[in-house]
Amino acid sequence: MFAQLGSTFGSLFIVWTMFQRFFPLHLQTYVDKYLKRLVKFFDPYIQIKFYEYSSDRFRRSEAYIAIENYLSSKSTEQAKRLKGDSVKQGQSIVLNMDNEEEVLDEFRGVKLFWSKMEALTRSQTISYYPTSGKMYYKLSFHSRYRESVTKSYLKYILEEGKAIGARNRQKKLYTNNSNDDRYGHSRRWSHVVFEHPASFDTLAMDPKKKKEIIDDLVTFHQSKEYYARIGKAWKRGYLLYGPPGTGKSTMIAAIANFLNYDIYDLELTAVKDNTDLRKLLIETSSKSIIVIEDIDCSLDLTGQRKTKPKKEENKVEVCPIKKKADEENESKSSKDESKNSKVTLSGLLNFIDGIWSASGGERLIIFTTNYVEKLDEALIRRGRMDKHIELSYCDFEGFKVLAKNYLNIDSHPSFETIGSLLEESNITPADVAENLMPKTTMGDSETCLDNLIQALKAAKEEAMKKKAEDEEKLKLKADKGLQEEEKLGGS
Numbered sequence: 111m112f113a114q115l116g117s118t119f120g121s122l123f124i125v126w127t128m129f130q131r132f133f134p135l136h137l138q139t140y141v142d143k144y145l146k147r148l149v150k151f152f153d154p155y156i157q158i159k160f161y162e163y164s165s166d167r168f169r170r171s172e173a174y175i176a177i178e179n180y181l182s183s184k185s186t187e188q189a190k191r192l193k194g195d196s197v198k199q200g201q202s203i204v205l206n207m208d209n210e211e212e213v214l215d216e217f218r219g220v221k222l223f224w225s226k227m228e229a230l231t232r233s234q235t236i237s238y239y240p241t242s243g244k245m246y247y248k249l250s251f252h253s254r255y256r257e258s259v260t261k262s263y264l265k266y267i268l269e270e271g272k273a274i275g276a277r278n279r280q281k282k283l284y285t286n287n288s289n290d291d292r293y294g295h296s297r298r299w300s301h302v303v304f305e306h307p308a309s310f311d312t313l314a315m316d317p318k319k320k321k322e323i324i325d326d327l328v329t330f331h332q333s334k335e336y337y338a339r340i341g342k343a344w345k346r347g348y349l350l351y352g353p354p355g356t357g358k359s360t361m362i363a364a365i366a367n368f369l370n371y372d373i374y375d376l377e378l379t380a381v382k383d384n385t386d387l388r389k390l391l392i393e394t395s396s397k398s399i400i401v402i403e404d405i406d407c408s409l410d411l412t413g414q415r416k417t418k419p420k421k422e423e424n425k426v427e428v429c430p431i432k433k434k435a436d437e438e439n440e441s442k443s444s445k446d447e448s449k450n451s452k453v454t455l456s457g458l459l460n461f462i463d464g465i466w467s468a469s470g471g472e473r474l475i476i477f478t479t480n481y482v483e484k485l486d487e488a489l490i491r492r493g494r495m496d497k498h499i500e501l502s503y504c505d506f507e508g509f510k511v512l513a514k515n516y517l518n519i520d521s522h523p524s525f526e527t528i529g530s531l532l533e534e535s536n537i538t539p540a541d542v543a544e545n546l547m548p549k550t551t552m553g554d555s556e557t558c559l560d561n562l563i564q565a566l567k568a569a570k571e572e573a574m575k576k577k578a579e580d581e582e583k584l585k586l587k588a589d590k591g592l593q594e595e596e597k598l599g600g601s
């Protein structure tokens with residue numbers, strides 16, 4: 111009976127809100143007050159409102175966004191009037207209920223009613239935030255389920271909504287700025303939409319190693335409770351090392367695509383000092399990868415800047431495109447050094463350890479280097495860089511992945527020759543890829559594989575020449591030592 115009375119008064123109240131403006135103001139206030147009291151007294155339903163903009167009015171409420179995501183599929187099934195919005199660069203459209211629509215949800219046998227409303231403000235002030243009224247979602251449920259809804263259901267939709275949002279959102283690639291913008295505001299990170307096509311499927315590396323990395327990422331991603339239980343911040347450090355062109359940057363892109371994380375590409379030479387570094391970190395979001403490429407070029411043991419080592423000295427084979435990029439990088443780096451950044455090694459260690467405990471979200475930090483032996487032990491010890499991954503020269507397994515990527519072939523009579531040549535030469539996946547790419551629109555697999563065989567033969571000759579030279583040098587050194595010993599013995 112109470113429920114019936116409640117809904118009668120409820121309907122009366124709705125009718126009243128529609129016509130109240132035709133009554134004098136003092137009567138409006140009076141009736142409003144008493145009708146609300148009556149509805150409240152008899153209505154067994156509880157209502158919770160979730161406004162789009164929280165009190166600071168500048169940020170959309172996290173709960174509102176999560177609810178919107180959560181209700182999207184239910185709206186598509188149930189609502190008569192829908193609103194469409196495109197996500198992921200216009201690749202897909204997400205539908206949501208329009209204002210004053212209602213959808214029904216069910217959770218552990220409890221019926222829940224959601225409606226989307228707009229609270230129109232009477233003031234005529236100009237609003238700078240996106241909607242003129244205040245959009246909100248209203249949740250109604252029977253009071254006997256108060257506990258189960260407030261304790262479990264709300265938590266459930268928040269988590270579900272966030273997960274849906276993460277699946278729909280566009281990944282971003284952030285880079286740090288050294289200067290303030292033209293209005294003098296300090297904008298620490300600027301971003302572009304991240305659309306790298308790399309994936310673990312297209313990454314050329316030992317399949318066992320690849321699986322190990324994927325398993326590690328999955329375990330990390332699912333271990334929120336585990337990290338909380340052992341009292342450790344939810345972060346993991348990867349150190350990727352290997353010669354230029356072996357796929358370190360490609361792997362970072364593949365990880366970002368696999369986990370659906372944003373990337374923060376941190377250019378240390380553009381960071382003023384340790385304080386600046388901390389501020390940058392605080393502004394990163396959760397579910398992100400913080401990358402410092404070529405870490406060996408940024409710091410030395412004493413924490414001072416050092417000159418970038420010449421990569422060419424140790425290179426075996428570098429494709430012309432990469433060589434040019436390296437030269438450009440070198441000149442860029444020496445220009446940056448003149449800015450005299452004061453980030454120290456201890457500042458960087460604090461960056462990795464200290465602040466993490468304060469920030470909750472899942473983060474990967476990835477360093478890359480061509481010279482792992484040059485890095486400070488403190489920087490890469492386990493616990494900071496939990497996983498050390500070597501990316502090396504192309505082997506036959508790696509070649510097969512590249513042949514599939516670039517030529518869409520799984521086998522070919524030339525594969526055998528290529529396999530044995532790969533064993534005798536050090537060639538990077540970047541160089542293999544370069545050769546497998548058709549040079550003209552008429553280019554076919556046959557020509558590409560021939561090109562690769564020629565490149566492999568050249569690399570093999572080069573490797574043999576180098577080996578002979580090294581042996582000669584060693585022999586000369588040994589002879590010189592022998593002569594000196596004889597001299598010493600004679601005197």
Ligand SMILES: Nc1ncnc2c1ncn2[C@@H]1O[C@H](COP(=O)(O)OP(=O)(O)OP(=O)(O)O)[C@@H](O)[C@H]1O
Nearest residue numbers: 312313314353354355356357358359360539540543
């Ligand atoms: N393991 C790999 N799998 C697939 N493609 C690769 C791999 N390694 C290199 N490539 C190809 O070569 C190009 C260069 O690779 P990448 O930039 O990832 O090398 P890197 O190891 O980061 O080099 P550097 O040390 O110079 O930064 C990529 O665009 C990709 O096309």
Ligand SMILES: [Mg+2]
Nearest residue numbers: 358359403478
């Ligand atoms: Mg790289």
